[in-house]
């Protein structure tokens with residue numbers, strides 16, 4: 001079955017069970033959560049999140065726990081040039097990986113970070129991952145491809161490759177490819193096979209673990225990172241449909257992070273559009 005889902009909330013009182021219910025209400029067969037607010041580092045204790053109940057419910061619904069993706073908060077910058085802030089990010093990332101381990105999930109999506117010196121930034125990010133992996137042998141940190149706003153690292157496949165090269169345990173690092181971000185960063189994504197060939201040549205397809213399927217408000221190369229609803233942006237339904245239905249990525253979780261309307265998310269409609277139903 002083609003894995004296609006969406007970002008869902010995780011909040012009181014049902015936490016992870018509520019996330020699964022929300023995903024199912026949108027006809028998603030995989031989903032992505034933040035363990036708390038993406039813009040904050042405040043986190044609920046893990047024993048409140050209904051982990052056991054989630055596992056039981058997933059089993060009943062034949063959804064593997066690997067199809068529950070976690071996204072780290074945006075505000076941590078493992079590439080920060082200030083040592084104190086960089087260390088803070090590293091320690092927080094280790095705690096986040098510990099939470100993901102306790103949830104039992106496998107993939108943690110991470111915005112690599114920013115630094116005006118890209119090479120140094122890549123080194124710092126790899127250092128943070130190596131530090132985290134001293135106490136981790138399960139969670140795969142998936143570096144997200146970025147739009148290239150400001151000093152963001154990860155808008156070029158070469159930068160992600162540089163980080164991966166410096167990570168000691170290659171089994172615990174991967175990539176999350178975001179269609180909006182790579183279009184914004186300047187890649188031509190009209191033909192998934194051509195884009196994935198470039199990805200394969202530079203990074204290696206075996207590192208591709210998650211896809212984010214978003215339309216973009218802006219033209220290719222705009223470096224803006226403004227997501228649009230499917231078919232309402234500059235990428236368009238035709239291209240996004242080709243990505244979602246590209247056989248090579250059918251077993252990789254594809255997650256929508258498209259804007260919500262005043263009435264809430266429209267993932268269900270978008271999922272059906274993308275699958276051609």
Ligand code: FE
Pocket residue numbers: 071109111144
């Ligand atoms: Fe992201």
Ligand code: FE
Pocket residue numbers: 144178212257
């Ligand atoms: Fe994304």
Ligand code: ZN
Pocket residue numbers: 178180181225226227
């Ligand atoms: Zn984005």
